[in-house]
Amino acid sequence: MSTTVAAYAAPSAKAPLERTTIERRAVGEHDVLIEIKFAGICHSDIHMATAGWGEAIFPMVPGHEIAGVVTEVGSGVTKFQVGDHAGVGCMVDSCRECDNCKAGLEQYCAQGNVQTYGAVGKDGEVTYGGYSTHIVVDENFALRIPDGLSLDVAAPLLCAGITTYSPLKHWNAGPGKKVAVLGMGGLGHMGVKIAHALGAEVTVLSQSLRKKDDGLKLGADHYYATSDPETFEKLRGSFDIILSTVSAPLDFGAYLALLKTDGALVNVGAPEEPISLNLFSVIGGRKTLAGSMIGGIAETQEMLDFCAEHGLGAEIELIAASEINEAYERVLKSDVRYRFVIDTATI
Incomplete structure (x- = not known):
């Protein structure tokens, strides 16, 4: 039997989110029921809730940075027990049969993975995300949150953590x-922590020096303002990898010039507008302009274990559910250090 649970939803594109109820399916043979304790707010949630990336399904319950406690398991579940700390990231299913799925790259499923919210599952039902009190998910798409990570700072790792860990690896x-690391926001601050923990020499490229002290504290070796033209002269040909976490259009030619020969500029931020590019900026220096999307389930578990081992959680600002709309406005102004997390007890 399905269960009615409380949630916050966007009733239509650009409409303020409001408290409502949704139905969660009955726990099936291979399902786990997670009582959500914390849900991170990702910039993707705002793109989706405003239909900024195109048509979307409403009402929409956003949220794909989910951390909580397993309260029920199906009869066939082997990976989780009641009481385990568990998380859900950006996807809740995939075809499981294509080459990518078999290779542990479910995020690139040939038939398209089933997103945690705003998608239609194999059962024909719309998926609802983490701005809610409970979620039912197949055990194969749930993650084990190690004991060394507090649930509140672990929640953003399910998107911001894996989105930066996967391309860095x-x-x-x-x-x-x-x-x-280009941009020092919700994604960028995790990129800095993870790149530092991996042993790289880390530079932050941010619009201003406003967050310089934070960047250095989180593991950056250097910090430069992209608003200063001298930055682009000084750093020309410097980097093996530039990880762009920015969701706004960039002068890609200027950033590609900062790469060494064979360097890669990898985008994990997704602007709503198309970009323009002079191909000579990649031809000269055999450079790569690339993209990366989250990570597979096994790699996401690897990331969580890595973060627990190195004591890496997100830098968060805990909010009540009633503050979600205000939080969205503040994210758009880059006024958060560095991830809003909803205390779902307040829903």
Whole structure:
């Protein structure tokens, strides 16, 4: 039997979020029921709730940075027990049969993965996310949150953590590598922490020096303002990897010029507008302009274990559910250090 639970939803595009109730499916043979304790607010939630990335399904319950406690397990569940700390990230299912799924790259499922919210599941039902008190999810798409991580600072790792960890690992960030993190927000601050923990030399490129002290404290070795033209002269040809967490259009030619030969500019921020690019900026220096989307389930678990081992949680501002709309406005003004997390007990 399905269960009615409290949630916060956007009734239509650009409408303020409001308290409501939603139905969660009955716990199936391979499902776990998670009582959500904390839910992070990702910039993606705002893009989705405003239909900024195109058509979207409303009413919408956003939230794909979910941390809580398992309160019920299906009869066939083997990975979780009642009482375990568990999380849910950006997807709750995939085809499980394509080459990408078999390779542990469910995020690139050939048939399209099922997003945690704003999507239609295999059962034909719309998915609702973490701005709610409970969620039912297949055990294969739930993550184990290690004991070393508090649930409140772990929640943002389910998107911001894996979104930065996956490309840093893929492009071999580590000792001897120079990594620049572009943008010091919810994603960027985790990129700095993770790149530092991987052993890379880390530079933050931010619009201003306003957050410089924070950046250095979180593990950056250097910090430069992109509003200063001298930055682009001084750092030309410096980096092996630039991880762009920015969701606004950039002068890609200027940033590609900061790469060494064979360097990669990897985008994890997704602007709503198309970009323009002069291809000579990648041809000269055999450079790569790339993108990366979250990570597979196994890699997400690897990231959580890595963060627990290195004592890495998100820097958060805990809010009540009644403050979600205000939090959205503040995210758009870059007025958060560095991730809003909803205390779901307040829903």
